[in-house]
Amino acid sequence: MRTLIEEFVLEPGTGKALELRKGQILRLEQIEGGQCLDFNCFNLDDYKEFFHCGRTRTLHGIHPTRGDFLWSAPPRERAMMYILADTAGANDVMFPRCSANLYESVYGYDAHTNCQDIQAEAQREYGLTPDDVHDSFNLFMCTGVDENGRTYITRQVSKPGDHVELLALMDVLAVPNICGADVMRTSNFAIRPAKVQIFAASDEDFAAVPPLRSWRTQRTVADFKVKAIRTERKLARDPDYRPEFVNTPIDYEAIEIALDAEELALLGRLARREQYGDRDGEALRDIVFSWWEETRPIG
Amino acid sequence: MAETTVTIHLNQQQKDLLDRTVAAGVAPDRIALIRLALRRYGELHAEKG
Ligand SMILES: [Zn+2]
Numbered sequence: 001m002r003t004l005i006e007e008f009v010l011e012p013g014t015g016k017a018l019e020l021r022k023g024q025i026l027r028l029e030q031i032e033g034g035q036c037l038d039f040n041c042f043n044l045d046d047y048k049e050f051f052h053c054g055r056t057r058t059l060h061g062i063h064p065t066r067g068d069f070l071w072s073a074p075p076r077e078r079a080m081m082y083i084l085a086d087t088a089g090a091n092d093v094m095f096p097r098c099s100a101n102l103y104e105s106v107y108g109y110d111a112h113t114n115c116q117d118i119q120a121e122a123q124r125e126y127g128l129t130p131d132d133v134h135d136s137f138n139l140f141m142c143t144g145v146d147e148n149g150r151t152y153i154t155r156q157v158s159k160p161g162d163h164v165e166l167l168a169l170m171d172v173l174a175v176p177n178i179c180g181a182d183v184m185r186t187s188n189f190a191i192r193p194a195k196v197q198i199f200a201a202s203d204e205d206f207a208a209v210p211p212l213r214s215w216r217t218q219r220t221v222a223d224f225k226v227k228a229i230r231t232e233r234k235l236a237r238d239p240d241y242r243p244e245f246v247n248t249p250i251d252y253e254a255i256e257i258a259l260d261a262e263e264l265a266l267l268g269r270l271a272r273r274e275q276y277g278d279r280d281g282e283a284l285r286d287i288v289f290s291w292w293e294e295t296r297p298i299g
Numbered sequence: 300m301a302e303t304t305v306t307i308h309l310n311q312q313q314k315d316l317l318d319r320t321v322a323a324g325v326a327p328d329r330i331a332l333i334r335l336a337l338r339r340y341g342e343l344h345a346e347k348g
Contacts, residue, residue, distance in 0.1 A: 250310045259303050261303075284305055285309070292336065
């Protein structure tokens with residue numbers, strides 16, 4: 001059984017920073033329907049680890065939904081939250097948050113509700129600056145890519161009662177806000193309230209989360225050469241800096257491969273000539289690593 | 300059987316992946332693995348009849 005911890009209505013034009021402990025669920029629900037919400041989250045113990053659209057998009061595509069995770073940015077790359085429910089199935093990780101400049105430059109507003117400023121105002125409760133707002137997980141936002149590769153936003157499909165549930169997999173500062181767009185189609189030309197609930201997850205909720213592997217490359221501050229967070233705004237060169245790039249220099253070794261007639265014929269058939277011309281060595285290298293990628297013989 | 304030599308240039312990271320694949324028992328050595336990869340890739344992408 002889930003236990004309700006907190007419930008409130010998020011009013012138009014506002015957002016709220018919420019401390020969510022590992023094992024708690026944030027449920028965001030449509031009241032009237034048709035309302036886009038933007039969402040940011042941070043590791044509560046280290047705000048420099050935060051939800052990353054790019055990492056999430058790479059693993060789950062441009063419309064993350066039930067069964068997907070919210071991942072933190074490289075070099076952390078940990079699952080921060082898990083999408084337990086998504087009844088509208090219209091979320092986006094392509095578009096950046098809307099901003100005051102958008103409403104000024106396109107519509108001429110001196111002031112207009114916008115996700116950047118609403119997020120910044122909500123995050124200010126925890127001492128974060130406007131620069132700490134990052135690209136959001138856009139909930140209840142219908143987007144796509146057209147045949148020319150251009151991204152677009154279209155009208156909302158969500159109905160009253162539609163909801164997204166996010167299970168915290170670590171302690172997070174979760175920041176939902178009502179998208180400020182009322183002169184764009186994102187929320188069908190209105191700004192409406194939304195219902196927010198926090199629950200303690202049930203055993204059934206935990207059981208829904210697929211097992212996660214941990215990796216050495218999910219870095220922590222202990223792995224960093226620079227551990228302290230800068231406070232000076234101006235950048236200055238470290239005179240003692242010596243580059244320590246990994247695995248450098250990159251050195252190529254020429255390796256002779258004797259191919260029999262059958263293998264040579266195979267190379268002739270498989271070689272990507274449009275890519276490599278008559279450079280058989282490069283064509284063979286492509287085949288070897290393409291085979292590896294496609295079959296993953298180890299690991 | 301007639302043999303032809305092809306020269307493949309591999310960097311240390313590429314060799315590392317192949318050598319770990321060899322160590323896992325996929326092929327007896329790096330060169331055998333490269334030849335195996337070619338044959339297996341040929342099977343995966345067989346000519347359509
Ligand atoms: Zn917005």
